[in-house]
Amino acid sequence: MVQSRAFAKAGTHVGRHRQHRTVEAVFVPVSRLSFRQKQRAPKPFVPRASDGIATYFGESKLADRHSAATEASSAETTHVHGDRDTINATYNIVFVTAEVAPWSKTGGLGDVCGSLPPALAARGHRVMVVAPRYAEYDVTPVDQGPKKSIACHGTEIGFYLHQSKGVDWVFVDHPSYPRPGGIYADQYGVYGDNQYRYTLLCLAALEAPLQLEVNGSVYGDDCVFIANDWHAAMVPVYLAAKYRPGGVYQDARAILAIHNLRHQGVFAPKTFVEYGLPAGWNGAVEWQYPPHQRQGAYEEEGRAVNTLKGGISTADRIVTVSPGYAWEIQTPEGGWGMESMLTSRAYALNGVLNGIDTQEWNPSTDKHIVKNYSISNFSRGKAENKAALQKELSLPERPEVPLIGFIGRLDYQKGADLVLGAVPWLLEQDVQLVCLGTGDVSLESGMRWMENTYPDRARGWVGFNVPMSHKITAAADLLLMPSRFEPCGLNQLYAMAYGTAPVAHATGGLRDTVLPFNPWEGTGTGWTFTPCTVEAFISILGNALETFREHSDSFRALQQRGMQIDFTWDKAASEYETIFGWAKMDAPYCK
Numbered sequence: 001m002v003q004s005r006a007f008a009k010a011g012t013h014v015g016r017h018r019q020h021r022t023v024e025a026v027f028v029p030v031s032r033l034s035f036r037q038k039q040r041a042p043k044p045f046v047p048r049a050s051d052g053i054a055t056y057f058g059e060s061k062l063a064d065r066h067s068a069a070t071e072a073s074s075a076e077t078t079h080v081h082g083d084r085d086t087i088n089a090t091y092n093i094v095f096v097t098a099e100v101a102p103w104s105k106t107g108g109l110g111d112v113c114g115s116l117p118p119a120l121a122a123r124g125h126r127v128m129v130v131a132p133r134y135a136e137y138d139v140t141p142v143d144q145g146p147k148k149s150i151a152c153h154g155t156e157i158g159f160y161l162h163q164s165k166g167v168d169w170v171f172v173d174h175p176s177y178p179r180p181g182g183i184y185a186d187q188y189g190v191y192g193d194n195q196y197r198y199t200l201l202c203l204a205a206l207e208a209p210l211q212l213e214v215n216g217s218v219y220g221d222d223c224v225f226i227a228n229d230w231h232a233a234m235v236p237v238y239l240a241a242k243y244r245p246g247g248v249y250q251d252a253r254a255i256l257a258i259h260n261l262r263h264q265g266v267f268a269p270k271t272f273v274e275y276g277l278p279a280g281w282n283g284a285v286e287w288q289y290p291p292h293q294r295q296g297a298y299e300e301e302g303r304a305v306n307t308l309k310g311g312i313s314t315a316d317r318i319v320t321v322s323p324g325y326a327w328e329i330q331t332p333e334g335g336w337g338m339e340s341m342l343t344s345r346a347y348a349l350n351g352v353l354n355g356i357d358t359q360e361w362n363p364s365t366d367k368h369i370v371k372n373y374s375i376s377n378f379s380r381g382k383a384e385n386k387a388a389l390q391k392e393l394s395l396p397e398r399p400e401v402p403l404i405g406f407i408g409r410l411d412y413q414k415g416a417d418l419v420l421g422a423v424p425w426l427l428e429q430d431v432q433l434v435c436l437g438t439g440d441v442s443l444e445s446g447m448r449w450m451e452n453t454y455p456d457r458a459r460g461w462v463g464f465n466v467p468m469s470h471k472i473t474a475a476a477d478l479l480l481m482p483s484r485f486e487p488c489g490l491n492q493l494y495a496m497a498y499g500t501a502p503v504a505h506a507t508g509g510l511r512d513t514v515l516p517f518n519p520w521e522g523t524g525t526g527w528t529f530t531p532c533t534v535e536a537f538i539s540i541l542g543n544a545l546e547t548f549r550e551h552s553d554s555f556r557a558l559q560q561r562g563m564q565i566d567f568t569w570d571k572a573a574s575e576y577e578t579i580f581g582w583a584k585m586d587a588p589y590c591k
């Protein structure tokens with residue numbers, strides 16, 4: 001199995017900010033630990049006398065929660081691998097997320113929360129994912145068993161449970177979640193009650209492990225929460241401010257996973273009361289932006305409550321979705337105002353590269369494409385998919401013409417304006433360009449302009465269409481990713497798995513995953529450019545097109561190298577485990 005240098009490097013990166021405690025340290029037998037280390041080592045889960053205590057929302061169910069299943073899944077077990085003793089911990093893991101594929105997805109957050117949990121479950125952990133129930137999902141039965149209703153945040157919520165892939169998928173039912181528009185916004189803008197909706201999600205997710213019986217037992221209060229993005233960032237705040245003072249969740253830890261720092265959940269200062277936090281906790285979420293970093297209309301002269309800042313300042317550890325992005329967010333250029341907060345927590349901040357769901361994104365089994373293929377027959381397979389896409393989109397069916405794809409939100413981050421900026425040069429050449437995206441109205445108009453101006457060379461599909469995204473990924477020779485910033489990026493990973501060469505701005509996770517083509521050494525899986533300008537983009541596109549046209553053997557070898565990379569989630573899952581171990585070794589960051 002060939003692995004890119006960038007991936008190999010990422011494996012060591014987890015320990016970068018933690019040099020005094022390496023990956024190995026997690027697996028040292030207890031008998032060999034020093035006294036202080038023993039004190040900090042994760043403890044087996046033992047029911048306590050205090051089990052009858054009240055939760056924030058009323059009488060606890062803790063007293064009857066300790067079934068054998070819970071204990072087994074919470075406890076440390078010692079295994080021997082070969083002649084080396086190791087301690088393997090299994091955890092009760094609770095993901096909290098606003099999106100989870102295939103039920104709800106506007107982007108990569110949904111993908112990750114749909115595929116990392118099964119990877120962790122496959123490694124022996126008990127895993128729950130808590131997400132809103134935005135609709136009566138028409139996929140496999142979600143409403144398994146009776147709905148359980150509880151009081152939460154002054155209202156009543158319900159939990160629906162669906163079990164698959166070894167994961168307990170829990171959907172929070174409340175009238176504020178289903179909307180005729182999108183998940184977060186409709187044609188009139190973002191919903192005015194998003195702060196309430198996601199506050200409720202956090203509190204529901206903190207109650208679910210205590211109150212929801214799954215296979216005869218509750219998860220209990222020895223959990224590792226993974227709070228994803230600002231929507232879930234209040235989880236560590238409530239743990240510290242509401243639950244631990246009541247004696248609950250003493251052994252739990254919360255990890256904040258940042259998928260995109262640009263979105264921080266910023267609201268007017270007077271909305272602090274919406275969080276229902278005890279007095280004295282406003283410092284955890286209040287924030288004043290300097291003039292050049294102000295985020296929007298909600299602030300009052302830069303003063304705001306900032307939900308993500310609450311998570312950054314209280315989480316036990318922070319994870320971002322690539323090592324490169326973990327570094328970038330500590331700089332003024334990439335920190336979106338949070339760089340000083342993040343730098344102050346650098347020792348607890350790691351980057352773990354995303355994987356991909358190889359059941360959903362696998363050219364040999366993909367149900368959306370006309371011809372399945374693998375590394376042994378990819379040239380023929382891709383050629384058939386290319387011809388099918390050209391036919392479907394009424395483009396000239398020409399195998400020799402380079403087919404270039406772009407898939408993504410049409411916004412500042414994804415650099416769709418750079419694609420449009422390159423169009424006059426690009427489409428004067430003998431190429432075909434297929435873009436799929438939705439978002440900014442002016443960029444959507446730009447895509448329509450492109451198609452009208454170059455009807456025999458360009459298609460601009462405005463909309464969100466998963467089957468089409470698979471077809472483009474399989475059919476294209478090159479995939480454009482001129483993102484201004486990219487925490488990880490999934491499309492370049494999908495592209496490489498499908499033998500499609502990414503052409504990407506060297507930023508964040510793109511720089512970590514796309515190894516630039518080196519014709520002399522015969523290495524690399526794509527092309528990267530910097531600075532992020534139309535000129536630099538055009539220049540590198542010229543190189544990629546020349547390789548495609550003039551050096552087809554080199555191009556094929558590059559495709560093969562991409563297809564050989566191990567994109568499975570297992571590597572990321574093991575890095576997350578290491579981080580759980582670090583979180584559990586330390587006392588809670590915020591008590």
Ligand SMILES: Nc1ncnc2c1ncn2[C@@H]1O[C@H](COP(=O)(O)OP(=O)(O)O[C@H]2O[C@H](CO)[C@@H](O)[C@H](O)[C@H]2O)[C@@H](O)[C@H]1O
Pocket residue numbers: 106107108109111112259260321354407408409436437438463464465466469486487488489490491509
């Ligand atoms: N019009 C369309 N039709 C169909 N499918 C479409 C589509 N537009 C986008 N998609 C799909 O949505 C997903 C987007 O993934 P990205 O990695 O670009 O995530 P995004 O920027 O949303 O999320 C953030 O979180 C993820 C996950 O951590 C990070 O990789 C990323 O850098 C960060 O910005 C991909 O599966 C893509 O194919």
